[in-house]
Amino acid sequence: MTEPGFDPKLRDDVHIELDRSRIEAILEAVERRDTEALTAxxxxxxAADIADLxxxxxxxxxxxxxxxxxxxxxGEILSEIDESIREEVIHYLPREVLTEAVRELDSDDVVDIxxxxxxxxxxxxxxxxxDADRVAVEQAMAFPEYSAGRLMQRETVVAPQxxxxxxxxxxxxxxxxxPDQFYHVILVDPRMxxxxxxxxGRLLASKRDVRLQDITEEGFRTIRATEEESEVAYLFNQYHLISAPVVDENDRLVGVITIDDAMNVLDAEHEEDILRFAGVSEESSLADGVVDTVRQRLPWLVVNLFTASLSAVVISFFEDTIAALVALAALMPIVASTGGIGGTQxxxxAVRALATRSLTSANAxxxxxxxxxxxxxxxxxxxIILGxxxxxxxxxxxLGVVLGLAMIANQMVAALGGALVPLTLNRLGFDPALASGTFVTTLTDVMGFFAFLGLATVFLI
Known part of the structure; x- marks a missing residue:
């Protein structure tokens, strides 16, 4: 039996999208326990679409x-699955299926799993x-976590110089x-x-009697196995590398990193920064349950609760001013909120520039x-508009003058804080994406209320 909308004559090389109708058809086949329809x-x-499913x-x-x-x-499906559910998926797989799937993978993908x-x-x-693959994987696992040694694949294509x-x-x-995919033939000396x-491309375009040394690519770089993977991703992105050999402390070849692995690290770094910027754990996933999600988010909400209390303290200093001119209570959130948006911008x-290393002490x-x-x-x-x-x-x-002056003051504070807070945290060795948002939001709220209510006290009361 074939599901509606599925053409059994489709070839394997035709791209099939994982749309809503196909997901529903898959779940219906699972519910009916129709293995034939599910397979079709x-x-x-x-593999990436099955992992998404x-x-x-x-x-x-x-x-x-x-x-x-x-x-x-x-194996490719196991490699594509988000780590938050990978352990669960592996648990459900029969031993022989898992064995066969893992044997299809390159060493770097096995290490990633x-x-x-x-x-x-x-x-x-x-x-x-x-045995040989196990030794290669165990050697890679011996390197520090988040290092080039963990990121590299041991399968290298080398040739004498x-x-x-x-x-x-x-x-x-x-x-x-x-390997299934490689981009370079690495030239080595007698000591590897x-x-x-x-x-x-150069290899195939050159005549057979041409020496490999005469057609080597410019910009050749090696990477230490102990180098942090974030540094590896930066090198690939900065110098437009396709692949790079990895060497040990004696400069001997131990593996190679390809652009797909480096870009995965770069994507992970960006994703982590976005989540931290919002005060969410980088371990968060759509597959998480309610309890896990609450545990990851509640601590930062509590932190923000205490920082927001500072704004309440500032407002309490101007109770008499607000009581004398009730319109201030309606207008003061505008100043603080607009400042918060400016600070976030x-x-x-600044956080993005620090991550890409385009913001340094030289141009700060x-x-x-x-x-x-x-x-x-x-x-x-x-x-002008608000006044x-x-x-x-x-x-x-x-009142219009007070609003205008408070807006100017808070926008300047917001812009200054948005640049200086991440720079300061980065200089102190902290991740600027982790806590900058809390500090900047608190700064703009406190200064917005203080400037508006303080000016109102001076000029209006």
Whole structure:
């Protein structure tokens, strides 16, 4: 039996999207325990789409789907699955299915899976590997967490430095162990130290008698196995690398990092910064339950509760002013809120610039002055609009002046805080994305209320 809308004549190379109708059809097949229909629906999908499906459905549906379809699981799907549910998925897979799936993966993908598993499941994965592969993975796991040694794959394509193009091509044609994807042939000296690399394009375009050393790529770089993976991602992004050899403390080749792994790190860094910027744990996932989600978010909400109390303290100092002119209570949130938005804009630019290393101590002064001037100009523009509105609505000229001056002051404070707070945290060794938002929001709220109510006390009461 075939699901409606599915054409069994579709070839494997036709891209099938994981849309809502297909997800519903898959869940219906699972509910009916129709293995044939489920296989027909899932087989045309890309591994990444199947991983997305497993992440989007609930735990019970995920368990039922895997019990029906686990025999078709391949290693690429395990590699694509979010780490928040990967351990759960592996738990549901039969031992023989897991063994076969893991054997399909390169060593760097196996290491990526092992990092997120408990020791008993790590042993299951390691036990599924061939002896040589297990040794390679265990050696990679011996490197520090979040290092290039964990990120690299051990399968490298190397050639002696004195080979010709013809010798390299003959070698590549004869070998069956080559990685599924590689971009360079790495040239090594007799001590296995990389001295350059040749792109496959240059290799195929050159005559057989050309020496490999004569067609090496410019900008060749090696990476220490102990280098932090964030530094690796920066090097790939900064210097437009496609792949780079990894060396040990003696400069001997131990592996290679390719651009896909480096970009995964870069994406993870950006995702982590976005989540931290919002005060959410980087471990958060759509697959998390209510209890886990609350546990991750509540601490930061409590922190914000205490920082917000500072604004209440400032307002309490001006109780008599507010009582004398009730209109102030309606207007003061406008000043604070607009300042918060301005501070967030400045903060987002600064945090992003720090992450990409375009904001450094060399240009920090210029950036801070630019943000301060921007805050002043924005404040003047908003002051004209808000001051005029305050005068027209309440018929009090000085109220409009107070609103305008408070807006200018708070916009300047917001712009200055948005730039200086992340710079200061970064200088102290803290992640600027983690706590900058709380500090800047508190600063703009406190200064907004203080400036508005303080000016109102001086000029209106």
């Amino acid at each position: 629906l899932l087989d045309p999908l890309h 497993l992440e989007q459905i609930g735990p019970s549906e995920r368990r039922d789907l895997l019990s029906l379809w686990s025999g078709h699981m391949d 092992l990092e997120d598993l408990e020791e008993p499941q790590q042993e299951i994965i390691l036990g599924a590997l061939e 004195d080979w010709t193009v013809g010798q390299a091509i003959d070698f590549l044609r004869q070998e069956e162990w080559l 130290r990389p001295i350059g690399h040749v792109t496959l 400045s903060l987002a630019v 002064g210029r950036v801070v002055r630019r943000e301060l001037l921007t805050g002043l100009v924005n404040g003047v523009g908003l002051a 005029l509105a305050g005068y027209l609505i309440f018929g009090e000229p000085m």
